[in-house]
Amino acid sequence: MTNTHLATQLRRHSMLLILLALYVLVAFTARGFMTIDNQLNILRNIAVPGMIAFGMALVIIVGEIDLSVGSMVAVSACLTAWVVEKASGDAFEPAWYFVALGIAVTLCFAGFVGWFNGMLRQRVGVPTFISSLAMMATLAGMANLITNGSAIEAFPSWYYIIGSGRFLGVPVPVYLLAVAFVFTYVLANFTTLGRSIYAVGGNMEAARLSGIDIWRTKKICMIIVALFAATGGIIYSSLINSGNPTIARGMELEVISAVIIGGVSLFGGRGSIWGAFVGVLFLGVLINAMTLWGFNPYAQQVVRGALILGAVFVNFYIDRK
Amino acid sequence: MTNTHLATQLRRHSMLLILLALYVLVAFTARGFMTIDNQLNILRNIAVPGMIAFGMALVIIVGEIDLSVGSMVAVSACLTAWVVEKASGDAFEPAWYFVALGIAVTLCFAGFVGWFNGMLRQRVGVPTFISSLAMMATLAGMANLITNGSAIEAFPSWYYIIGSGRFLGVPVPVYLLAVAFVFTYVLANFTTLGRSIYAVGGNMEAARLSGIDIWRTKKICMIIVALFAATGGIIYSSLINSGNPTIARGMELEVISAVIIGGVSLFGGRGSIWGAFVGVLFLGVLINAMTLWGFNPYAQQVVRGALILGAVFVNFYIDRK
Amino acid sequence: MSNLHFEGLTKHYGAVKALDQFTHKFESGQVHALIGKNGSGKSTFIKMLAGAIQPTEGQMFLDGRKLEFQSPGEANSAGIVTVHQELSLVPGLSVAENIYLGRLPKRGLLVNWKQLYDDSRSLLAEIGAEMIDPRATTGDLSIGRQQIVEIAKAMSLSPKILLLDEPTSALAHAEVGQLFALVDRLRTSGVTIIYISHRLAELPRIADTVTAIRDGTLIGSVAIDKASPKVILDMMFGELPPLQRPTRHIDKTHSALSVRDLELAPFFKGVSFDLHHGEVLGIAGMLGSGRTELLHTIFGARRADAGRIAVKGNTVSNPSIATMKAAGIGYASEDRKASGLVQSAASHANLCRVGQKRIAPSGWTNLALERPFVDKQVAGLHIKIGDPMAPVSSLSGGNQQKIVVGGLLNNEPDILLFDEPGRGVDVQAKRQIYEIIWDMAARGLACIVVSTELEDLTDCCDRVLVLHEGRLSAEFLNEDLDPKSLYAACMTGDDTGAAA
Amino acid sequence: QDQRVIASIVFQGDQFMKSLQQGVREAAEARGAEVLELNIDGDQAREAQAIDTYISRGVDAIVIAPLSATNSAGSLKRARDAGITVVALNGGLQDKSIANATFSTANYDLGASSGNAAAAFINSELGGEAQVGIMAFSSLLPEQSGARTGGFKDAVSKGNTVTVVTEQDAWMPEKAVQVATDMLTANPQINLLYAANEGGTVGAMQAVRNAGKAGKVYVFGIDGSEQLARGLMAGDNVLQATTAQSAKDMGAMGANAALDLLEGGSAEAETSVPALLLSRADPDGIAAFVESLK
């Protein structure tokens, strides 16, 4: 009995085990990997894809997808910088409330786009795969239009804190990641809304017949992922100290891979925030290891692809047993 | 009665009508659009995404997806050039059989990758979304590794014919597109294998219980799309006269959009090759129009996204009625 | 006390009048059976009352108050609760969450998991289903148990009006008994129940009145003591000729199929029997006794752990669906939606799928080539379809079942395995399917029929085997077939089949 | 005579390409020509297709920053054969017979310019020894990336002992911050970072600042932008020098040459537009550059 119990536990956390295996492998082969500093680096590097992955996990669990998150990151960074610049009239050191305004406008914009994606799904039945793909092009274009193609540098000197500051030795984005994790984790597991998300993704008709407002549920998920993407954009704008339209290209596929590697089903209804975190961490460790190993960038792509394939393979294989 | 019949026909071909509307719009606003030359250009430009879209339509109808086609195009172009270079020992004008060898090796390689994707799906149950995503990174890395990052120029002088030659005034790739269309169209509509593809995508278990070899069916689709992508890579290698690892980046999303715009359901079992063609043509006309209009590149992205959204919106709206 | 009253209730789907001018009054505190053949509009009626769809015109009243629902939630708060025909559970969620879906108990902002599980446990105990663990994942339960969860979910809403759309079609006898006890209890406490079923035999046991709909129109309503089977059938179908099972002489010298010591852990073991040409063999058993697995194993869809299968005297060395199909076996699945038909595809495609290789042996095919095979089955089986190119999902259950059979016949099989051919199909359609089976048997086809409804087996089969606790425990020849002894044979020993 | 039509094609949406197109547009429109703009987004096939579209559209001239010095040749040759005036900018083309006129700053020279500045810096400030980390964009645009890092490496080691500790790909700013941070973690001995494009340079600069290594690690880059200009002027002494191109001038020269040729005039076959070194030591030069961006 305990034996099968152990086996079940093992299976449930197979991806975690694979992650640990990767950890051990990297720890023994990459110099500087096991330092506290590097571990914090990894966490900071996954902060933005991580929080977006949590939102994306909700979106995929509720049975939708959002391919526009990468562009959303870029446009959010640019929009924040643009608002600060316009509002402060090019002052050398803009006041804090202009920054607050920039952030507020960006979050509102993101919320609106998320709502709009959900609305298109509801009213016209356009699959989010295609509407968010179109949104991806539109937002990327907007980021370029706002900045006229070049980076806008408009932030006050303390602005770096959001993306590169530290508090008690830990980078600020790591705290933001933790907040996003707790928020989505609690939402998914301990609130009625969270359970509705699983219900809608698992059986939309059954959820509807139980009186759950399915469209509201879907829209909320679309809004949450957009807000996290916008937050990511703000963090990046602080990290590179400007609103730059070229950032986060292709991030949507990275985030979606992480979520799926973490065991969230593309068909909706199944998966966990914890799993999404494991998936993100897996990719984060992989990228960090690549840099530390420092071999040929071309080989890195191959190794990375092969390791992802291998991990997913082993994971599914254990699951099957 | 004829009235409802008309309405049904209208609905069935709504995307075609939207395409015609776009045609009229562009014809009146873009100079040089309605010339025969430009029309042939459009056809040549959609030749590669088009043939891949036909294969992708089969893959999506059978209930899978392939995100690695863009990288497959790149690696195929590079592999062909590489084989020709190695085989001909850097001869200035390689013999035709070295070219044939390069093409053969490339097609075999692509076929193997397609089969391998299908095998992973069968044996380990890895969703093709994720395995092909990993494959995308792996193949892109391989393209860079083979060429060591720079383009390989190894083709004989007549090689341009495949990508830029003309026969009876019509570009050669257009013939290849036509062959691919006829092939997939006949396959989908006039063979038992085609029937099986729809059945497997519509209900895998029902198909299995009908005695259809579902895995064979899926693998064949995965192989076909890989072969078309490889053919696309060969065409591009001829067009730019070298094996270049940077080509076709992001083409997977373009192709998938086209297929979905053309009415193929992401859930499998529904859609047509003709629809995929209409979707590809829609995107092709859009890109051509953008080039001819020639306005601000940033605004082009926005307009493109908005037009896609608009088309899908109208299409779904008509469908719903 | 709650009187339900309808005035000219109508629902149109385009040109289809799913329900037309339905005017009727249901007395409160009673169980009202609603009957009608497939596609007569019963579910449509229920769905309107449940707020799942809105009427095209007409009104509904409860105690004189007009009912207008924009959503199922509003109907629930008015005390109208529905168990729909299609299972509407979320497979990935726990039993408790499914029961309280959309109404999870909260503590502050968060879900109160302890209360949720406690409430669910006591609710399940109340309806006699304490063997179901409220923490279990719903998708892992058998269909029968999922149905019980569905009913528990309805009960948790403390309904004033309870609508049951074919709640028993997936239940075995013991579970049906439980359900009826529950319905009795609710009636005593004043709940009005509208009950849809194709199992006409159970009506006297449970209903107070019987109301019939035919082609979307109300035919009439009678008290149960006046509702003899003939009256009921007349209301449903007009005049219906009596069913006559032909008695056939079966040549037992050559067996079409012989199964020896077949084993598939943990479902069954040591299963041996012979099936002869022209014979219709039934297999009875409790829900979950492993009959589907047995058929799957014979058909090659699952690999046996041990045993031997011979078709027409030749042992099949490596059974797979392909080899079994080639040997002449066809299988009609128990679940038309999940594994029998490709719902998104046309009737045409579904009729041609199984027999593809026979229709188009070269691998080349086209609609014109396939059409004769479609037309032949549509005519031969009297399948009612408008456009054969329309999706099969638009057909009624009975006609969908005929499409399944027609598809198999296009492969010209020698042996047909029917898994629950009568599930969710009205009496007339069921009879037509029996007649088809007999017809085929008369032409030398051998058939195995599995059904949870024992009456189906007694009506249809020449011989019935009972699968009990993983073994064939009894055999009945056609002369001593009657549901009661069959039922007793299925039930001997304890009822672990349903409870395990 | 109809209005002249010039197609202006670039391959990336960054500051440099933007300024380039702006230069083309302003110069051409000042002379009454119509401009069609396009960004082919790093896709060689799309470039070929766009050129064919312009050929059949019958534009008078194509002013292009070719994606590749070799691969872009085929379709531009077709354009030339069709009687279209071709002006190549930026890296130009290897086959000099294709373009009517070329205005280029060789990528190698860009790298070498920053490399020379770095060499001088190492010599005077670091005692002639440096441990270098490099960030390139070789999986994006292999040729350009290779030329820029090659130029830097050749120039920087003149008279110094320079060890290239690690060489990574990172061209988007936010990724570059992460990669540079990881590089510094893995190789604490690094005291000089070189990045081959704008995003990489911004990322390297920010990574050094974030890691608190200002004054210990010095950054050299390529490309000019307002943000990099500010970095050069900042008091933290992180970014030392970067090499920009006079993008707007180059664009304007291209457009003027094309129109001159169309109007029957002549143009130099090849003009080398000098690289523009922006260095911490030369605040006036930086200010002038920022002014030119406006």
Ligand SMILES: Nc1ncnc2c1ncn2[C@@H]1O[C@H](COP(=O)(O)OP(=O)(O)OP(=O)(O)O)[C@@H](O)[C@H]1O
């Ligand atoms: N969404 C719909 N669109 C079009 N027609 C529909 C739809 N739903 C039901 N119908 C049609 O309405 C009629 C009544 O269907 P309904 O489901 O109410 O029948 P039923 O009496 O419940 O049958 P069964 O006994 O098979 O469950 C049928 O002809 C059916 O095809």
Ligand SMILES: Nc1ncnc2c1ncn2[C@@H]1O[C@H](COP(=O)(O)OP(=O)(O)OP(=O)(O)O)[C@@H](O)[C@H]1O
């Ligand atoms: N894949 C599976 N994994 C675990 N248990 C299963 C699986 N499939 C079926 N079972 C269980 O095996 C038992 C036999 O199921 P089976 O479907 O064969 O019964 P049946 O006699 O055909 O009854 P039914 O009327 O439900 O079709 C049931 O208890 C069922 O829950």
Ligand SMILES: [Mg+2]
């Ligand atoms: Mg019904």
Ligand SMILES: [Mg+2]
């Ligand atoms: Mg069964």
